[in-house]
Amino acid sequence: MAGKNLNNSENIIESYRLFHLLRQAADAVHKTREVELKKYKLTPEQAGALVGIHSLGGKATPAELSRWLFRERNSITILLNRMDKLGLINKKADTSRKNIIRLSLTKKGYEAYRHSIEFKSFYPIISVLPESKRKQLESLLQVIRLQVFHDLDIDTDAYSGIFKEPLVIDSAEPHIR
Secondary structure (H helix, E strand, O other), X not given: OOOOOOOOXXXXXXXXXXXXXXXXXXXXXXXXXXXXXXXXXXXXXXXXXXXXXXXXXXXXXXXXXXXXXXXXXXXXXXXXHHHHHOOOXXXXXXXXXXXXXXXXXXXXXXXXXXXXXXXXXXXXXXXXXXXXHHHHHHHHHHHHHHHHHHHOOOOOOOOOXXXXXXXXXXXXOOOEO
C-alpha cells in the first residue's frame, strides 16, 4: 500500500482485512503445530528454541537465540529456564567471557529436537500452493518483514539468523552435552 492515502476508508478496510487474514492464518498454523508437538510434550516455542540452539551450535547464547527467534530477551530467559528445568538444555558460563551463557542440548533435548524438525503438520497445509506460489509467498513475506524492520528501526542483519545461518537439520549429534 505504499503511496496510498491511509485516511481513505477503503485503504483502512483493506489494511484491516489483510492484517486479520495474515494473523488468522499464522494463528491457525501455530495451532496445528501445537497439536503436533503436544504428543511429545513440547510447545512450538520450545521446538523453535531447540532448532535454533542446534543450528547455532557453539554460538548459541540467550541473546543470539532471542535475535534468531525474534523474541524479547525476557521471554527467551523464561523459556530457557523452563527448558533447563525439563532437562532439555544446558546453560554454562562461557570459559573466556563469564558474562556470556552458552546453550547446548542435552540428550533429552536432542531427542526433542529430532521430533521438532519432523514438522509434519505444515507441509500438507502449504502444499495446497504450487512450488512457484510458495516461493512467491516467501518473497512477499520477506518484503513485509523487511518493511516492518525498517519502520521499527530494527537491525535487519541482527534479527535474520534463521535466514543467514544454515538451518541445521541432520542426524549428527555435535552440540550435545
